Amino acid sequence: MSKHEQQSEPNLKPTVRPMQGPMGRMGIGEKPKSMKKALKQLLSYIKPYRTMFFTMIGFAMLSAALAIVGPKLLGNITTEIQKGIAYNPLAGTFELSINYTAIFQIVYLLIALYSLSLLFNVTQGVLVSNMTQKISKQLRTDLFSKMERLPLKYFDQHPHGDTLSRMTNDIDTIGQALNSSVSTLFSSITLVIGVLIMMFTISGWLTLVALVTLPLTSLIMGIIMKKARGFFRKQQQTLGQLNGHIEENYTHQQVIKTYRAEQEMMVTFDKHNKDLYQTSWKSQFISGLMMPLTTFVGNLSYVAISVVGGILAAGGSLMLGDIQSMLMYVRTFSQPLGNIAQSLTMTQTALAASERVFEFLNEKEMEIEEETKKIDQIKGHIIFEHVRFGYDENKEIIHDFNANIKAGQKVAIVGPTGAGKTTLVNLLMRFYELNSGSIKIDGIPTTSLTRHQVHELFGMVLQDTWLFQGTIRENLKYGNPDASDEAMIEAAKAANIHHFIKSLPFGYDMVLDENASLSQGQKQLLTIARAMVANAPMLILDEATSSVDVRTELLIQEAMDNLMKGRTTFVIAHRLSTIKNADIIFVLRDGNIVETGNHQALLEQKGFYADLYYSQFEEREVS
């Protein structure tokens, strides 16, 4: 794709991550945009635990340092034995005078060293776990409370999955990296340096021989990692395609059956399946080679040390124990090197993850408001004055809108799907701020109230019946926790749901969760009851009752009528009777309020409303 084409693609979702595939989760190859910035912010989370942090690093290094001495001392035991063997060429026999005191001294020393090393290592591990979990928890808490301080605009523009994945996957990645890579990094560095020093004290030549294999190891690892990364990426892609195909097929199996398209679908399936085979076996093979090749390089060093060490020892310049120690060191040498590489990659991935977490934490928040005006006895007289609004500053959708709604009046909001009926809800509830103009409640501009105060003035029943996990009682008293049980039951009765609740296993104390099989209609009735308990002077209502059977629909209509009594109400209207009886109708089209007035006045206007209304009439005559 040429550069030009790329630019002509409109950037619809600016926050969709460019490389956010399964690869990111797999922890290979994802890089943060700005390493420094991400690191700095992550460090600010570590700061409160800095004592713990440095202790842990210190312990990790100490533990490694103690372990380093092991092979050398083990070699010394062998050397002691070798020294105690003398060959008597005359008798052709061996004479033994092994210094067991010296040997057991070394053994005791080693036991002490190993135990100390274990102690430091375990303490270090526990410290890290504590720190990591505290930081992860803190991050989650911060992320959650941040969620509540962000303007709604953010959530309307970003998919929920995006926020969810920051909450779980990204924080998880950070936690894992902190937990394993930081201490591993330091202990491995200590090991590498320590082992090098120990090897040099034994034999400079042998060390050089051992090191020859080093570049070979890194070369092999580098090639394999690169190959593996490519294959894994391809495997993920083909797997994604195959899974998509499977999902589509199983979900729509009935359609496929009636069109006898099974063969057709199988052909596509086999194609994806075959692609997957090719990428899959390669990535499996390559990643499976990692271990054997490390062993191979280890074996090469083993051979080299044995031979060169053997020649040196035969010349008398080296003891057998020295060769033995060297062999052990060489074995331990490649492991920390691999660990260093791995922890660096992990750290990189974790930084990329923390970058996403901090990106969210750094989002601009809503302003904090002080309560300056007390409100009591709101009647519900609402005035729209020269209201201008657009979701995008430059794209105004409501132009200079004026309306005067007296207390207790009903406003019907009508318009085709996607005309922006929720925009009005957003503005009334101050989920979004106006570009200019004002909305006044009983003469008070909503901007001089806190958002919380505005919210308290409205009861809300929306089409998506949102209930949370908790008892019915908690759900009903959600907006008004101080409400009495009597008031709650009263509301449930008015909402035609009391009898149903009573018929449930635990009545008002039944827990609502995924398993609770409430119908859509019953949920709707519960949200109506909730709005009644909240008992706000004004009301926002969505009449839509889709996928509800006729009987329930009548119950819902009745409940809504009860709820509207005596309240200034904005109804997203679907019933003709509601619309005809409304005091004012807002007619929406393409986000803008194109007409206002009552039914009669609007019909006389012969505008969009009249058009909509008559098109329906015409249909009746046809049938």
Added chain:
Amino acid sequence: MFKLFKYFKWYHWLFILLIAFLVYGQVQMDLLLPEYMGKIILLINQATVTGISQTSAILNEGGMMLLITLGSITSTVIASLIAARLGTRLAVTVRHALFGHIQTFSAAEMNKFSTPSLITRSTNDIQQVQMAIIMMLRMLITAPIMAFSGIRKITSINLTMSLVVVGGVVAILVLITTIFILVGPKFARIQKQTDDVNQVTRETLTGIRVVRAHHAEKTQETKFEHVNNELTKTQLFVNKAFAVMNPGMNLIMNGLNLALITVGAVLIGNNLLGSNPIEGLSLQIQFTSYAMVILIAFMILIMLFIFLPRAWVSARRINEVLQTQSSIQEGRVNDVEDELHIAFKNVSFRYPNADEDVLKNVSFEAKKGDMLAFIGSTGSGKSTIILLLLRFYDVTQGEILINGINIKEYSFDALYQMMGYVPQKGTLFRGDIQTNLSLGQKDVDEERMIKALSIAQIKSLVDESEAGLHRTIDQGGANVSGGQKQRLSIARALVKRPRILIFDDSFSALDYRTDRELRKALKPTMKEALTVIIGQRIGTIMDADHIIVLDQGEVVGQGTHHELVLACKPYQDIAFAQLSKEELGYV
């Protein structure tokens, strides 16, 4: 798991044998290295004792060692290659078999397993099995060979020292098993608690307007704190357990080495190892190498026993599907007469494992050119009629006849060739408009597609794009609107020129005018076919020749709109509720 092995062909088994052979060779070669090291030690001694340089002899041994190392890596690479290919091949074969098998499932089996579960079984579970097979082909073959060969070596050297190794092996097995017994159940809990954190977060996200409107941020925060705490606690436990495991394993390995060398020293001092002390020293150095091999072999084995059961569960889930047979058997009648007449005779239907019938004793007839409509509230059984007509289920009682022949007698080809089914939700597949319209058909000419598109009021979608009929459709039709999906699904049914057109509430996502235009354009087509419509809106079904009103599975009224509106109470109820609801703005 082993049941899945039947998907291996006979020559695959030969390859598995080859893997075993290669692995055996590799292990033997690896175990030879310490032996050569032992020889070098003896040469060293000879040099010190005799004073004669042994350099060339040492180099000879070294050369052999190098050859062995190369031989070992070569067999490992070949074995890995075969294992990777075999494992993936098996996964591919099982996946193909599973997909094909699920294609034959009727609605009953689909519901029994549920679609999401079948998707997981065909994707994740197979991946799990693939990984397990490769692991088994590699490690489950390698580890026992390593262990046995190692044990053979050490027991031939010295029994006392072998007992020390047994101690080491037992210690490491106890350590790993204990930790996994402690930690194992916690993994499932972490998963559950992560789900909880997700649940509260998602709940708050989807309900953010309600949360804010009710100023309930604190309530949600308290809930979140709770699940957050729980998750943190479990994770802390698991991490601490692992913080003990690695250092513990290190200690055991180091301890074993130390013990072996100490015991060896004592044995050499008492002339109990080898024929002379130098040989003893050489054997002792070899011994520690073998001991490590044995230890590692057992560690691999126990890890396999911990991780493989997960794959076992996956394999069982796959087998469960493969062993389930479709409850619908295909008939043999291939020819369908030109005339068309369908009849439901006293049909009753009950879902598997349900207590009550969803349809009770339903009878009706219809012929070519008829428009037959069903109406009723949710749960009245109107959609079930279509499920039965399409033979997604077989009737429990009574019979369904097409041209006097029971639909069970027809072959699937004959039966479905008659049907043009438009489901409630527009259903599109990844591809383009053309592949979607010609689904299951061969050689459909463009003209026919364009005509169908224009009847379905969706021709504009093709006209407005340069790609025309080749305009791409994303998975699930994600790049077109709900209404467009529905109209494309209608067009697809029309392209097929079916004798029976079935609309399952297929106009619900269309706006008022389009709905009307579409039905007007459909009229000529409907004269040539038998049309079955299920509707929620009275307006959609009003002009049907024959309306059947269903309530709780029973027919409570039949007739035309005018007859029913006058005489049928349930129909009046629906009509009344809807006429006042006829909307200005469509949802």
